Amino acid sequence: TRTIKLAVVAGDGIGPEVVAEGLKVLDVVLEGSDVSVERTPFDLGADRWHRTGETLTDADLEAIREHDAILLGAIGDPSVPSGVLERGLLLKLRFALDHYVNLRPSRLYPGVATPLAEPGDVDFVVVREGTEGPYVGNGGAIRVGTPHEVANEVSVNTAFGVERVVRDAFARAQARPRKKLTLVHKHNVLVHAGHLWRRTVEAVGAEYPEVTVDYLHVDAATIFMVKDPARFDVIVTDNLFGDIITDLAAAITGGIGLAASGNINPDRTTPSMFEPVHGSAPDIAGQGKADPTATILSVALLLEHLGLTDEARRVFDAVAADITERGTAPRTTSEVGDALAARVATAARVSG
Numbered sequence: 001t002r003t004i005k006l007a008v009v010a011g012d013g014i015g016p017e018v019v020a021e022g023l024k025v026l027d028v029v030l031e032g033s034d035v036s037v038e039r040t041p042f043d044l045g046a047d048r049w050h051r052t053g054e055t056l057t058d059a060d061l062e063a064i065r066e067h068d069a070i071l072l073g074a075i076g077d078p079s080v081p082s083g084v085l086e087r088g089l090l091l092k093l094r095f096a097l098d099h100y101v102n103l104r105p106s107r108l109y110p111g112v113a114t115p116l117a118e119p120g121d122v123d124f125v126v127v128r129e130g131t132e133g134p135y136v137g138n139g140g141a142i143r144v145g146t147p148h149e150v151a152n153e154v155s156v157n158t159a160f161g162v163e164r165v166v167r168d169a170f171a172r173a174q175a176r177p178r179k180k181l182t183l184v185h186k187h188n189v190l191v192h193a194g195h196l197w198r199r200t201v202e203a204v205g206a207e208y209p210e211v212t213v214d215y216l217h218v219d220a221a222t223i224f225m226v227k228d229p230a231r232f233d234v235i236v237t238d239n240l241f242g243d244i245i246t247d248l249a250a251a252i253t254g255g256i257g258l259a260a261s262g263n264i265n266p267d268r269t270t271p272s273m274f275e276p277v278h279g280s281a282p283d284i285a286g287q288g289k290a291d292p293t294a295t296i297l298s299v300a301l302l303l304e305h306l307g308l309t310d311e312a313r314r315v316f317d318a319v320a321a322d323i324t325e326r327g328t329a330p331r332t333t334s335e336v337g338d339a340l341a342a343r344v345a346t347a348a349r350v351s352g
Ligand code: IPM
Pocket: 086, 087, 090, 091, 243, 277
């Protein structure tokens, strides 16, 4: 038997509601297998900050490090100043645990409402760099509040950081049927970082002769994502461009309620963290209205990362079937979770 030590950060707003459904499905998919889950809840987020002024202490971080994976709901609340929890908790976890691959798959399931008239067959994955770029906090401001204020946010791109994420993206492209990789950047303007990314893709690409390589400036990429998203297979891009285009990717594939993500350390030296792309949605918190599908898909990514590929497949298949058949009648958070858990329970195991 194998025990997975799972750190659970339910967080704020709808976080606890959607995480409950994710855990429900996780339990069901592992039922009758020789894998069990040992969960540790972590009290992190807005409530903790209000009570203690703490976001993520060294002790929290060391305790989380002892786990095999993290399931995170959502972080953020309007009662906390903007940036405090984002930087002090969410980004701190991604940076401290060296989650350099922020994996964000987008698939348009049959039957899903999309704002696109002719979407085509949409199935791509964005490999967003997770530890560098403008997110590192390398910047500062002088003469704040005066007409002469200068505010800098410096995008940090290292050869080491770019190469490792580009390698991961090529490996993913190589493993997919279409074997295509698109670098998204803006090297006509951001010449320093842009050319580092371009040269790195060229160099690593030489090791992957079967992978077709393509380049788009980020502005043009947004046009293609609306006009012809089926052209994308694997996209590799920096932290901020990746943040922006993955919201667009979610919008064209059924919305943020379906968008899952993994903050992954491919070297497996730290626990990877799986979370829905959506935020804490305080306006609908506690009403059972949130769609837990994105969290449940994030659980599938978690299972995949842990090598439980059959279990992951059963969750993905259950979601695909549910989405295709869900229709327009509104369901509560737990109704969606129950429906997916029921489908997972009846889906046949390949082995065992
Ligand atoms: C996301 C979010 C975060 C990000 C914020 C909340 C820090 O928008 O996960 O996409 O910018 O990465």
